[in-house]
Amino acid sequence: MSQLPTLRQLQFLIALAEHGSFSRAAEAVFVTQPTLSAAIKELEMILGTVLVERGARGAALTPAGEVVLERARRVMAEAEDLVIAAQAAGEPLTGPFKLGVIPTIAPFLLPRVLPALRALHPKLEVFLREDLTDRLFDALRDRRLDAALVALPYEAPMIETKAIWSDEFLFACPPDHRLAGAGKLSPSDLADEPLLLLEDGHCLRDHALSVCSTGSARSDFAATSLHTLVQMVKSGLGATLLPRMAVDAGLVDQMGLAVLPFDPPVAGREIGVAWRKGSARAEEAIQLGEAIRASLAPGEKMQDGPATATGTSG
Incomplete structure (x- = not known):
């Protein structure tokens, strides 16, 4: 079975898309910039495509990155729903x-x-x-x-x-x-x-x-x-x-x-x-x-x- 992205990697990609820079995205998810950058590179290796264009003025998603971003948001939302459903079943x-x-x-x-x-x-x-x-x-x-x-x-x-x-x-x-x-x-x-x-x-x-x-x-x-x-x-x-x-x-x-x-x-x-x-x-x-x-x-x-x-x- 092929290696799958982790929820953490998808969370980092979403943060990068929302904040437009590695430093601000890292701050938003409470990790260091090298940690976030390494996770994005690993995600790109897993998916076999470049997701982010890196530049002096910040970071922007490639067309492939935009496609992955949309699906990443859905995956994260479903994961959140899973947690909510489990909690609600115990005590609504x-x-x-x-x-x-x-x-x-x-x-x-x-x-x-x-x-x-x-x-x-x-x-x-x-x-x-x-x-x-x-x-x-x-x-x-x-x-x-x-x-x-x-x-x-x-x-x-x-x-x-x-x-x-x-x-x-x-x-x-x-x-x-x-x-x-x-x-x-x-x-x-x-x-x-x-x-x-x-x-x-x-x-x-x-x-x-x-x-x-x-x-x-x-x-x-x-x-x-x-x-x-x-x-x-x-x-x-x-x-x-x-x-x-x-x-x-x-x-x-x-x-x-x-x-x-x-x-x-x-x-x-x-x-x-x-x-x-x-x-x-x-x-x-x-x-x-x-x-x-x-x-x-x-x-x-x-x-x-x-x-x-x-x-x-x-």
């Missing part, structure tokens, strides 16, 4: 767990659920990343995240999701708005309403538009956050749709706005947990979602359902 939801959260969930949900999550799983170390859904899904696919809390429905390849909670939309407007005294609304009441929404890229914008079936959102007043959005409404620039999660967390307290619900069936979004298809931490992601769901206040609307794969379009 322990140690580091990298969790992504979208901005329209993070500041309103995390303060409610993280203390309970820590109490339930004291050995779990949650590392948080807040970002838009597309970028969180990219991080899941690249194994830079273990799971993410997102709003559903949202289609993406190689991502599986499970809904854990139903979050309804509420209509928010200035007190002198034509709908301010309407009591409860129907989505049809908003058919001709120019809504203020978040800017493109936020899934909340798409979910809100799907509720009222209108494309009349005023793009010249697109906001970057829900906090900015409610300030715009307070200033009399228009009305908007807000998730109840944010309203219950105090987003519009002391703002003097009229906040109205919709008649059943309540229009809204599902909060769910997402993970990479085939991930060694898939079961832990589901357990994390269940733990978050259990930590929510009694009486909140919950959503049961099996884990499902989303569609194939991003």
Whole structure:
């Protein structure tokens, strides 16, 4: 049988590609430069090809090196998954767990659920990343995240999701708005309403538009956050749709706005947990979602359902 590369050699090649020099790569993996250089040369001998172009200004991968790098990353990722799967089998939801959260969930949900999550799983170390859904899904696919809390429905390849909670939309407007005294609304009441929404890229914008079936959102007043959005409404620039999660967390307290619900069936979004298809931490992601769901206040609307794969379009 031919001699095979070691994981250490592959780790060194990845570090060299990321840092562009032998000295910086050696420092990143805590070895001396001669040790790293010798390992790369041995890897080249094993594979029978030159992987690295060495020069005064640093190191660059050859075309063959780029091919090997891609496979090396996959091998290292699978090795990491092996370790994670073994640890999870012994004691799930322990140690580091990298969790992504979208901005329209993070500041309103995390303060409610993280203390309970820590109490339930004291050995779990949650590392948080807040970002838009597309970028969180990219991080899941690249194994830079273990799971993410997102709003559903949202289609993406190689991502599986499970809904854990139903979050309804509420209509928010200035007190002198034509709908301010309407009591409860129907989505049809908003058919001709120019809504203020978040800017493109936020899934909340798409979910809100799907509720009222209108494309009349005023793009010249697109906001970057829900906090900015409610300030715009307070200033009399228009009305908007807000998730109840944010309203219950105090987003519009002391703002003097009229906040109205919709008649059943309540229009809204599902909060769910997402993970990479085939991930060694898939079961832990589901357990994390269940733990978050259990930590929510009694009486909140919950959503049961099996884990499902989303569609194939991003």
